[in-house]
Amino acid sequence: MVNLFKRLHKLKSILEVRTGTGAAIFPTLQTATKEFPPITRLHLTYAQKIYGGHQGARHFWRRVLPRLKYHNPHVPITVSPTTEQEGPAALTVYFHERLSSTAPGISGPKPVTDKYAPQPVGEEKSAVIDLKNLNYEEIWRRVQASTGAESYVPNVQDEEDLKKVADVKARGPGDRARNLAMRQAKRDQERMLAEARGEVESSKSG
CATH class of the missing domain: 3.40.30.10 (Glutaredoxin)
Structure with a gap:
């Protein structure tokens, strides 16, 4: 996913120079x-x-x-x-x-x-x-x-690339929310595992 966003960011930068005012x-x-x-x-x-x-x-x-x-x-x-x-x-x-x-x-x-x-x-x-x-x-x-x-008149490839960038931009808020939720779930899981390990260690020492 990270590589995809990097490629799209690079594509967006190229399109911003090729097209527009x-x-x-x-x-x-x-x-x-x-x-x-x-x-x-x-x-x-x-x-x-x-x-x-x-x-x-x-x-x-x-x-x-x-x-x-x-x-x-x-x-x-x-x-x-x-x-x-x-x-x-x-x-x-x-x-x-x-x-x-x-x-x-x-x-x-x-x-x-x-x-x-x-x-x-x-x-x-x-x-x-x-x-x-x-x-x-x-x-x-x-x-x-x-x-x-x-x-300059955008060609077919330009139009497709512009649409691709626009689609990703439109999905941006939802993608960011999902990524945040995934990161939070991972943190919660790590915290739970840490707590579980702590309880096991406590029982062993007891």
Whole structure:
């Protein structure tokens, strides 16, 4: 049973990276379109503490970036956590040769600059998304809208694994109660045996 739970925990960890918000594939040189050029890299800047509008950017780093990296291993992703609560919470998206047709509209109401983001190199063009006071789901919607990233569609095996993990999770409370009852019964049995041995020893000494 322990090995089963270990295997399911490992499976759950893999599925959490393969599926969910941010599980998507960026355009490459082979898949790019006129509207969405290839993505060359990303840079995220946010303050280490969540107040001042940085909470969503921090959650984006924790929940979304691992999935993006999993599905786009060829796209470098750098992160600059800072101590500047009044500083930028920003995501810089780097495009090959030109911006996407939607990139100019996703920066936010006011242009934002990020001194921590690397400068574009060679033919790169960059767009900066202001992340302050946005939750991570909205941040991802803006990233996807500006990059044309294609959402990963879970395959049959993924669906089966997700169902398996969900079933185990649903059974969890009952399984835990049964395990507790089994452990308690074992302790009770050991206590009774110890008491019985004690009585035998007492009768022998008497």
